[in-house]
Amino acid sequence: MRGRAMADRDTRDSRDVLAESEQAGTEGDTERRAHPRRRLAIGIVAVAVLAVLGGGAAVVVPALAQPPAEESAPRVHTATGVVSRGDIAEQVRTGGKLGYGNSRALGSALPGTVTSVPAVGTVIGRGEELFRIDDQPVVLLFGALPAWRGFEAGMSNGRDVRQLEENLRDLGFFQREPDEEFTWWTAEAIRNWQKARGLPRTGELPLGSFMFGPAAVRVKSVDTGPGSPSGGAVLTVTDTGKQITIDLDADLASVAAKDTKVQASLPDGTIIDATVTSVGAPSEKEGEDGKKTMKVPLVLTPDDPAAGGDVIDVTVSASFTRILATGVLRVPVLALLAGPDGTTQVEVVDGKKSRLVTITTGTFGDGLVEVVKVVDGKLDEGDEVVVAQ
Incomplete structure (x- = not known):
């Protein structure tokens, strides 16, 4: 202006x-x-x-x-x-929110009772326990393909088998080249992994005893506590990296191209250097005054993952430079x-x-x-x- x-x-x-x-x-x-x-x-x-x-x-x-x-x-x-x-x-200044991104709910297809859940804020990585059903662990494995069946001898080939073997390899239990065939080597790697975790060595993984996800997660909230029946959402989790989300007025979108450098100010005055990592499509959103305006959703990633310390879920002021x-x-x-x-x-x-x-x-x-x-x-x-x- x-x-x-x-x-x-x-x-x-x-x-x-x-x-x-x-x-x-x-x-x-x-x-x-x-x-x-x-x-x-x-x-x-x-x-x-x-x-x-x-x-x-x-x-x-x-x-x-x-x-x-x-x-x-x-x-x-x-x-x-x-x-x-x-x-x-x-300088174009606008409000945003600092938090952990990509919030989603996790549950299990296993029937039974929820017997153990992690504390809020816990970070869960590859091969680690998310929660327990009937005192049996539900673990997190990495991969883009969602879990849609269990793993056992005689099953048909598939990309999910390769994804499982890649996880077993990265956990140190599968020594061969991952492929799409479930073989004795696959079952043996599962048995060795189960032994290391103190579980029965079955060589099988029933559906619901594991989940595939793109990366480690952070527990945002516990939705179902111990003693409750399973079947619904047990945890709400997020990514482990902080991000700043902004709904920018559409007429200011030119200041926020992807890879644009931005400075964000926390309520205590701390300055965070960040980069625009995602620019969404404009959409109509309703403001506090009830009027609808076109907004462009932005995601900013702090250059320093530790920026802001333990401060989370707070409003920030982001400053863009418009030429x-x-x-x-x-x-x-x-x-x-x-x-x-x-x-x-x-x-x-x-x-x-x-x-x-x-x-x-x-x-x-x-x-x-x-x-x-x-x-x-x-x-x-x-x-x-x-x-x-």
């Missing part, structure tokens, strides 16, 4: 500027005085600040300029800034002066003297403004201009 409103300079200040310029000579040079010239306060939104609302919505909040200086007001302190060439950008103009001549917004007849000027420093240059401005952002055209005078990259402090 670009704020471009400039407060009008009072008539007396305009006459002062013109009088000083004429007194300096035909070249417009004026000797720089020990005290700074009176400068006009600029009512410009130098940076579009997006305020965070619930659900990731954002609104533009204009930055407030100082009121015009009165004749009797204290003098304006000045410094210098540099004319540069580069991009004009603005508004590329490779343009730029001056600090606080260098702008109101010139005669509604023109805009900057005061360029030439050694101990200074001169006024009339310009046409373009895009505003991040405390800088684009110089579209130099109307009167000369302005180059590297020049120093007077700025208000």
Whole structure:
């Protein structure tokens, strides 16, 4: 968003500027005085600040300029800034939530009674116990193919057999090349694994005694406690890595392409560096005010997995950078002066003297403004201009 409103300079200040310029000579040079010239306060939104609302919505909040200086007001302190060439950008801030991603429920097809469950926050890896039914463990194995049948001698070939053998190999119990055939070697690997876990050495795995999943899981909640019948969801689990989820206004989607670097701020002020890892399709969502707007779902992954420590399920403020103009001549917004007849000027420093240059401005952002055209005078990259402090 670009704020471009400039407060009008009072008539007396305009006459002062013109009088000083004429007194300096035909070249417009004026000797720089020990005290700074009176400068006009600029009512410009130098940076579009997006305020965070619930659900990731954002609104533009204009930055407030100082009121015009009165004749009797204290003098304006000045410094210098540099004319540069580069991009004009603005910061887009929106709300999100830090948590563990991909929440889902886990249960078992085994009939019986739930006899043991893990504590919330437990991380369960390959070959480890999820919970127990009739005191028999239900274990987690890795793989993309869901479990749809048990494993036993004489079963037909299939990709699930290869997936099982890959797990047995990675657990250290299968020494051959995994394939899709259930052989004596497969049964023997199961028996050795069962022995290592203190279980009966059957060489078989009935459906419901194991689950396939893509990776380790973290227990988010226990949905069925010990003593309850099995059959429904026993645990709710998530991935083990933290992520930030955001529903971004669709008209701001250009700031959040995949692999974009983002900074997120926790409630205690901690800054987390993150990367956009997923950009979903726009969809209509209802806000707190009951109105429906188009949102783009984003997933951000912290660059440091340990970022935020134990803080979880909290609202964060994410900051994106949007490029508004590329490779343009730029001056600090606080260098702008109101010139005669509604023109805009900057005061360029030439050694101990200074001169006024009339310009046409373009895009505003991040405390800088684009110089579209130099109307009167000369302005180059590297020049120093007077700025208000």
